[in-house]
Amino acid sequence: MLLQSSASSYLPILIQGIMALAFVGITMVITHLVGPKRRTIDKLTPFESGISSVGNARSPFSIKYFLVAILFVLFDVEVIFMYPWAVNFRELGGKGMIEMFVFMGMLLLGFFYVIRKGALDWEK
Amino acid sequence: MSHFLIVGAALFSIGLYTVFSRKNAILVLIGIEFMLNAAILNLVAFGRYDRIDNEGQVFAIFAIVLAAATVAVALAIIINVYKQYKTIDPDKIKDMKY
């Protein structure tokens, strides 16, 4: 079964897109025109929870953060395999359940390895 | 259908151009990701014709996961290279004698 689609069936999406863009544009223009303008130094400095900002935001950060971030990405991405499994949970039955447990077990082995190696040790 | 193919081909070409023109390993990596994602887009687009098995979509998931794994390794390598050379320009990293 193949859903028939042609250029015209994308028309609603196109209209919605135009509406969204137009809304953004119009509100920006209107607030700019309508709103009162008071320019002071305090108002133009970036707001950082009430603390005056220090240095450039694009300064180098610790490598430790990189390791945690990359590990997060890896484990996070593996989760997408669970979506198709969850959708077909009933059809796959017990066998699918076991296979998913094997998969999760492998992931956990990797996770324990990471912990034992101290990659998540923030203080080190 | 052909729209997806055109977008896919365009992304692939952009990625190819990026790989060849950039002097920064991270940007080259981004170019490679462009190429991979062009392919993934094509897989999903062709998957429309394959409604029984949905092979295209499943392949796309695998490709995404493997691309993420590649990036993780790549960034680790690039950081290591930076520690050694203090640059990540692939053209400047030439120690070996020819």
Next chain:
Amino acid sequence: MTSLIIVSVLAVAVLYLGLFKYKTALLPVSVTGLLAAAAMAAMDWDLEKMYFSEMMLFDNYAVAFSILLILTTLLIFGLSRNYFEKISNNVAEYYALMLFALAGGVVMVSFHNLAMLFIGIEILSISLYVLAGIRRKDPASNEASLKYFLMGAFATGFLLFGTALIYGATGSFNLAAIASSGAFESALFRAGVLLMMVGLSFKVSVAPFHTWTPDVYEGSPGLIAMFMATVVKTAGFAAFLRLFLMAFAEASAFWAITVAILCILTLFAGNITAVFQDRFKRLLAWSSVSHAGYLLLAILAVGFSASSAVLVYTIAYSLASVAAFGIMILVSRARGNDHLDSFNGLARTNPFLAFTLTLAVCSLAGIPLTAGFFGKFYVFKVALAQGYTWLVVLAVINAMIGIYYYFKVIIAMYMKENANAVAIQLNPGFRLVLSIVVFLIFLFGIFPGLIANIL
């Protein structure tokens, strides 16, 4: 299939052994596991079993190449005692990564679906990116890793895009379904085949996509370069041939000319550049490029005997490479570098090493009475049977160029003297592996029927 599971579980087990500091158990466990894996693979002989809804097919082709990959890894592990300890603290990771790469290789030779081909290649490649750069403090190793990664990932992009196009043209990833789809005329299919060819050519270092090879081989640790030259190349070519044999064979009229051009380019690029190398590791790297050219000849002649020819060739090439790289490691460790001059006088100080290396380079060059001769012989034979006489003539010219540069090292060992050379100490692992290799090169060189009729 069981062998694949054993290899994967073994890799995780080795990783955990290292984690809990059982360093002495690493090698025995890996060797036992690999032997078990090879035995289990042999049990699958003639079963022709499909696994996971036709994702993988363990036919005789897959079994033969799996066993070859596993045994080659075993030989490399035999050389690795006390090797990794010297260059890194993370010894267990070495073994684990090589086993993971091996698992990827086994997937690559047994796929029956493009998805498994892609996954296999990625498992193999990602492990190797790390392995190439595992000497973290060594700039050359880092450079090798970065180059290998950039080239490998770039190739993956081509491969994946090609896969997507073939899926679009045929509606399936299954090799049998692709072969019977009859979409060979469509532009989509042809573009897909060419893109996949480019991707695979990068991986097996076929010219003009070979430029990374010498740098990566030189920068990587010796044993890893050996692993790349043997296991990775074998797996890559087995996958290349399997794909073109099982899926694209019907369309061969279209892609044959491209492969022929790649073949000529690879042969000349590899052999002519190798002539000008004065460092042995780089020479071996360029010669590995040229061997890719000979193997392409067999792929050109798709047919039943092509797989047999590739099997014989890769067996001979793997054996000879293990010996050549192994001795290169010994010499460069003892004499500081792998320059050809370092081999001077080796025949006097270490007759066994000199003899083994002579045999290995003779096998690489294709001299009769060695396994390499029959490797080239069968490859040329299948190419001739398909009517590629002109290509075989060019290949024979290249083989002669090959003899010239391979003999440079023999001349260095036997003819030249080195006054202050001292004998190189061999550990038992090296002695055992090199003896096995010498025996097998002779065995297959004199009785080629032992391996020629397997497939």
